[in-house]
Amino acid sequence: MSGADRAGRRARNDPAQYDTLADQWWEPSGGFAALHWLAASRAEHIPPADRPGSVLVDLACGGGLMAPHVDRLGYRHVGVDIGLSGLLLARGHGMTPVRGSVLAVPLADGCADVVVAGEILEHVEDHVGVLAECARLLKPGGTLVIDALAAGRLSVLINVHLFERLPGGPPRGLHDPALFVDRKLLLAAADRLGLDLELVGLRPSIREAIAWKLGRRDLVRMKPIRSTAVVFAGYGRKRRETTASPDGHGARAARTVEDMTPSPRAAQAQP
Secondary structure, three states: OOHHHHHHHHHHOOOHHHHHOHHHOOOOOOOOHHHHHHHHHHHOOOOOOOOOOOEEEEEOOOOOOOHHHHOOOOOEEEEEEOOHHHHHHHHHOOOEEEEOOOOOOOOOOOOEEEEEEEOOHHHOOOHHHHHHHHHHHEEEEEEEEEEEEEOOHHHHHHHHHHHHHOOOOOOOOOOOHHHOEOHHHHHHHHHHOOEEEEEEEEEEOHHHHHHHHOOOOOOOOEEEEOOOOOEEEEEEEEOOOOOOOOOOHHHHHOOOOOOOOOOHHHHHHOO
């Protein structure tokens, strides 16, 4: 890849936008409105905690948008993100913030009853690496919930060329189509990692989206559809017996800490 190509990719997938637009995290009509819709959709697939002290790890938690949707389910809600401004907001909504990369989460193996990775895969090059971290963090039998933007022309047309140009849509340049997710490769990686994962397409309710646009409602429900070609969700569990992580991800993950406490380095960065 040339230097110009790398610069273009950074311009289209710049995480600094989340800090620049931090005041819009909890604005239902702002640039992150669709993230509210997806957060509510994810929560619908999280079962209530089956014991005191159950842990939900929310990867790339941003401003903590899932918090109001899961706060009655009985989990200790741990939010992991690289952005400080979002973590400060997440903490204000009752979450335990941990600053770190989704590719090297500073939490112990098997610490989580539920792992959520929403709208993050399409912002990193190593999709398998993120999935490997999800598998590492999960206890056997634990629940996994993800959502992402699919690779393909239709997805690029709708998610980039259309939505990023609509008033009230996501900020321009937020997504890089080169990072959109190949669903077949993702499912194959999930199987190798010991994850039973099923993909389902998502779309917003048209009627509710119109009402939202007219200022008549704050939240738009995401509806399941057969096609996974634009936006998709993944629901699954970690198998009781799993095989080793592929592609060296297990060796990298083994360098994380041995308990739920962030490493000293992460703790210093933690808000």
